[in-house]
Amino acid sequence: MAKQKLQSIRGIHDGLPTQVSKWRYIEDVARDVFASYAFSEVRLPILEPTALFVRSVGEKTDIVSKEMYAFEDQGGDNICLRPEGTAGAVRAYLQAGLTRAGAQRWFYMGPMFRRERPQKGRLRQFQQIGAEFFGASAAIEDAEVLAMAQRFLDTLGIEQTRLEINSLGCTTCRPAYREALLTFLQSKKEALCETCHERMDSNPMRVLDCKVQTCQAALTDAPEMVNHLCEGCETHFSGLQSGLKALNVKYIINPRIVRGLDYYNRTAFEFITDQLGAQGTVLAGGRYDGLVESLGGPATPAIGFAAGMERLEMLLPDRETHQPDVAVVALGDTVGYALQQAAKLRQVGLSVIHCGGGSAKRQFKMADREGARFVVTLGEDEMNEDKLMLKNLGSGEQLKVSFDEAVTRIQAHSV
Ligand code: ATP
Numbered sequence: 001m002a003k004q005k006l007q008s009i010r011g012i013h014d015g016l017p018t019q020v021s022k023w024r025y026i027e028d029v030a031r032d033v034f035a036s037y038a039f040s041e042v043r044l045p046i047l048e049p050t051a052l053f054v055r056s057v058g059e060k061t062d063i064v065s066k067e068m069y070a071f072e073d074q075g076g077d078n079i080c081l082r083p084e085g086t087a088g089a090v091r092a093y094l095q096a097g098l099t100r101a102g103a104q105r106w107f108y109m110g111p112m113f114r115r116e117r118p119q120k121g122r123l124r125q126f127q128q129i130g131a132e133f134f135g136a137s138a139a140i141e142d143a144e145v146l147a148m149a150q151r152f153l154d155t156l157g158i159e160q161t162r163l164e165i166n167s168l169g170c171t172t173c174r175p176a177y178r179e180a181l182l183t184f185l186q187s188k189k190e191a192l193c194e195t196c197h198e199r200m201d202s203n204p205m206r207v208l209d210c211k212v213q214t215c216q217a218a219l220t221d222a223p224e225m226v227n228h229l230c231e232g233c234e235t236h237f238s239g240l241q242s243g244l245k246a247l248n249v250k251y252i253i254n255p256r257i258v259r260g261l262d263y264y265n266r267t268a269f270e271f272i273t274d275q276l277g278a279q280g281t282v283l284a285g286g287r288y289d290g291l292v293e294s295l296g297g298p299a300t301p302a303i304g305f306a307a308g309m310e311r312l313e314m315l316l317p318d319r320e321t322h323q324p325d326v327a328v329v330a331l332g333d334t335v336g337y338a339l340q341q342a343a344k345l346r347q348v349g350l351s352v353i354h355c356g357g358g359s360a361k362r363q364f365k366m367a368d369r370e371g372a373r374f375v376v377t378l379g380e381d382e383m384n385e386d387k388l389m390l391k392n393l394g395s396g397e398q399l400k401v402s403f404d405e406a407v408t409r410i411q412a413h414s415v
């Protein structure tokens, strides 16, 4: 019987050098931008109790009802691979007893897991960079969080996104709106798809989010939350917009934005691009004032967002993967000496490969294939004179120099 070929799980990809160099760039930008807004990085568990997400994200959401990798472990505990970061952040915030410590500004980056139908920009293991701001109640704080997200995208050099905002209301105004919406949806039921029918029962506001053309057509005159806001939500929503204007962050109001998770209220937003087809949302978030309390803490207003690393990656040009500055070629009986010279070159901060001695032809070929910028050739003459033969592979220029001069020349070319 032929051996079965081992492959990664569908929708779960390897991070190879070209991807990882972009991810690291994205992470570096995130760290810089978020630090400038006084956000601190946290690293939270990938495995969490399944109950955490059932209680926060919501039992009837797509995530909890069908996408979680949840299982019983050997000790009979129900655990799962985290599908998102906010619930775990709130759990950690409560567990660390930080509710009296003043506002907390956190960000995180790491893998999330959802058993979705894999497509371009939709994976089963993907990475999110997220931020959470606990203890933020004012509309102006929403505006600053959105401005931070905008700065993150701008600094990355991703320019082709638009910011869409909406208000999801609160426990005061949403119930009446929900009724009005349901009445409308009942009247259009025949025109709506199967998924919409299910959502009418579980989470009617998500019907507004349906991607099916005919459904969208039927929803043209659907009542909108923004026209049913209570006074508090109305003030908050206009405060957010004044803040965004003051900060010069461009936005459009899209009354159809709803989030797939239950815990959001008031501000909801998405940064969307047209360049990734149906998976166009690169960064999304909102306010979740009730979540801390519903997980057992004191009432604590909060807002957060998460960006999909793989979607950001697709919008960025390729970056250079690591190429060595120097390849060291050892001729004759100089391998030991060449190893020492390679080590010294690394100590001054250069990236160096050793070509292993033996045939000169093979070693030069290797230096070339690895894309080294310089070759340092060490024969017995060089060893005895304590010199290096330095060749610039770009210009072909070659000369015998001291170690220090070699370093100066290599560094001059590598900046
Ligand atoms: P979508 O509407 O695209 O399914 P979502 O509302 O489920 O997104 P969130 O839970 O808000 O997404 O996650 C925030 C961001 O994380 C998304 O905007 C997206 O960029 C990214 N993301 C979410 N799910 C996936 C996935 N399966 N694969 C890759 N990226 C994802």
Ligand code: MG
Pocket: 260
């Ligand atoms: Mg989703």
